[in-house]
Amino acid sequence: MQTKRESEAASEPGQKTAHIPASIDETLDLLAGADYVADRALATVLFLALRLGRPLFLEGEAGVGKTEIAKVLAKSLGRQLIRLQCYEGLDVAAAVYEWNYAAQMMAIRLAEASGETDRERLEHDIFSQRYLIERPLLQALEPSPSGAPILLIDELDRTDEAFEAFLLEILSDYQVTIPELGTIHADKPPIVIITSNRTREIHDALKRRCLYHWVGYPDLQRELAIVAARAPNAPKRLTQELVAFVQKLRGQDLFKSPGVAETLDWASALVELDAVALDPALVSDTLGVLLKYQDDIAKIEGAKAKQLVDEVQSELRSHAVAAGA
Ligand SMILES: Nc1ncnc2c1ncn2[C@@H]1O[C@H](COP(=O)(O)OP(=O)(O)OP(=O)(O)O)[C@@H](O)[C@H]1O
Ligand SMILES: [Mg+2]
Numbered sequence: 125m126q127t128k129r130e131s132e133a134a135s136e137p138g139q140k141t142a143h144i145p146a147s148i149d150e151t152l153d154l155l156a157g158a159d160y161v162a163d164r165a166l167a168t169v170l171f172l173a174l175r176l177g178r179p180l181f182l183e184g185e186a187g188v189g190k191t192e193i194a195k196v197l198a199k200s201l202g203r204q205l206i207r208l209q210c211y212e213g214l215d216v217a218a219a220v221y222e223w224n225y226a227a228q229m230m231a232i233r234l235a236e237a238s239g240e241t242d243r244e245r246l247e248h249d250i251f252s253q254r255y256l257i258e259r260p261l262l263q264a265l266e267p268s269p270s271g272a273p274i275l276l277i278d279e280l281d282r283t284d285e286a287f288e289a290f291l292l293e294i295l296s297d298y299q300v301t302i303p304e305l306g307t308i309h310a311d312k313p314p315i316v317i318i319t320s321n322r323t324r325e326i327h328d329a330l331k332r333r334c335l336y337h338w339v340g341y342p343d344l345q346r347e348l349a350i351v352a353a354r355a356p357n358a359p360k361r362l363t364q365e366l367v368a369f370v371q372k373l374r375g376q377d378l379f380k381s382p383g384v385a386e387t388l389d390w391a392s393a394l395v396e397l398d399a400v401a402l403d404p405a406l407v408s409d410t411l412g413v414l415l416k417y418q419d420d421i422a423k424i425e426g427a428k429a430k431q432l433v434d435e436v437q438s439e440l441r442s443h444a445v446a447a448g449a
Contacts, residue, residue, distance in 0.1 A: 142201050144174045158196040159353040160189065161346055169337040170197075179295055179316035181331060184339030187383020190319040194276035197315070204273040206314070208260040210283040216290065220261045220300055228255050251304035261291075262300055265310035275314040281323045292330050342384060344371050350384055355391035365402045366391055368436040373414065376424065382414040389413050402437070404430035 145151040148164065151171040155162045162170070170193070173180040182190045198205035208219055216222075228250040235246050258266075264275040280288070294300060295316065299309040318334060320326055342350060347367045351358060358366070367387065374381045382390075390413045399406055408425040415421050424432075 144201070145171060147171070154200050155193070155196055156353075158200045160192060160196040161342070161349045161353055162189075162193075163342070163346060166193075166337055166339065169335050173335045174315065176335075177313060179318055179334040181318045181320070181326070181334035181336045182339050183320045183322050183326075183336070185341060185381070185383055186321055187385030188339045188341060189384055190339050191276065191278055194274050194278075194317040194319075197317070198274040201271075201274070201315075203270055203315070204268050205276060206260045206264045206273050207276045207278060210277065210279045210281075210287075212282055212284065214283045214287055218259055219287070220259050220294075221302060222257050222259070223251070224255045224257050231255070253305070256302070256305070261294055262308065264314040264316075265298060265300060265308055267311055272310075272312040273314050275316045277316065277318045279321060280318050280326060281320040285327065288327055288330055292327075292333065295330070295333050341374055341381070344368065347371065347384065347387060351387060351391050354388050355395070357395050358391045359395075359400050361401050362394060362399055363391065364440055365433075365436055366394060368440065369402060369407070369432055370414065372432050372436065373424070376428075378415070378420045378423070379417045380415070380420060386414045402433050404433050407433055 142154070145154050148167050148171050151167040151174070152162060152164070155167065155170075170180060172178070182193065184190055194207075195205060197203070231250050232246065235249075240246060260275070264273055277291070280291075297309075298313040299307055301307045316334075341347075344367060347370070348363065351363050351367055355363075370382055370387045370390070390410065393410055393413045394402075394406070397406070397410070407429040411421050411425055411429070415424065
């Protein structure tokens with residue numbers, strides 16, 4: 125099943141619903157409260173999307189925190205998270221609704237067996253809410269006790285343009301028409317986050333409805349803060365070295381640079397190996413946590429890894445000397 129409803133946030137007993145932040149600083153604090161370290165540009169666009177009630181369209185490299193922001197938002201606002209994972213061939217039946225044909229057939233058989241002859245009533249019965257299977261986009265239009273849910277439409281670039289056009293319709297008026305049932309309209313539109321890895325361009329018409337933000341790799345300071353928040357067990361020196369190493373790696377000519385997700389995986393792996401600092405052999409042996417293409421690994425392991433570790437360590441030493449002076 126490619127679509128799923130994630131209700132961990134609001135359904136937790138005792139979970140409080142927080143208010144939409146009133147400023148950019150409050151937005152930063154809200155995210156930081158759930159260990160998400162955003163830069164001011166992202167916090168600004170998120171704040172505006174929340175205040176103006178516009179969908180937020182996030183594009184960027186893999187593993188830089190696009191999906192995570194919707195999860196964090198649901199958790200910290202105490203809202204339900206409804207996730208639509210996009211894929212090639214995604215259609216209305218998987219994204220919006222479908223009729224439960226098996227149950228409808230069963231109802232028809234039972235009606236026939238009991239001598240039911242009123243066809244109109246039977247038709248009315250089997251095309252009622254009871255036989256409707258609601259998929260994420262329809263779920264997101266329904267009222268929720270914890271307030272408008274967060275609707276995450278993840279990796280939109282994997283779907284085709286026909287689905288995009290359909291989505292445009294839903295995002296225009298937050299309603300869906302089911303011919304047999306009528307129109308379902310959201311009283312409170314969901315908070316919509318759309319992500320894309322830009323494997324293809326998303327149509328302008330859809331982008332126009334959204335606020336747009338490109339999520340890039342974090343700079344050194346922000347990545348240090350992310351590792352401190354998400355991998356707090358890593359010793360300080362190791363954290364500084366590994367983050368500086370990853371930052372340098374992103375400057376190399378690689379097929380696929382490591383994202384934040386890989387940095388965090390590497391931090392956990394190195395802690396698991398009881399490392400307190402980097403050394404060239406350790407880096408070469410664990411490169412598979414950071415790089416997922418053999419050509420990239422071959423390029424870095426050995427001499428290049430040693431050169432980068434030396435650079436990182438001498439830069440950190442000179443910073444320490446400068447700070448102490
Ligand atoms: N700014 C951040 N603050 C805290 N954690 C972050 C941040 N950015 C990324 N992460 C961490 O990186 C992991 C990967 O992030 P996420 O899955 O959101 O990436 P993504 O951009 O959606 O990647 P993909 O395009 O591959 O789906 C998250 O689980 C989270 O722990
Ligand atoms: Mg993602």
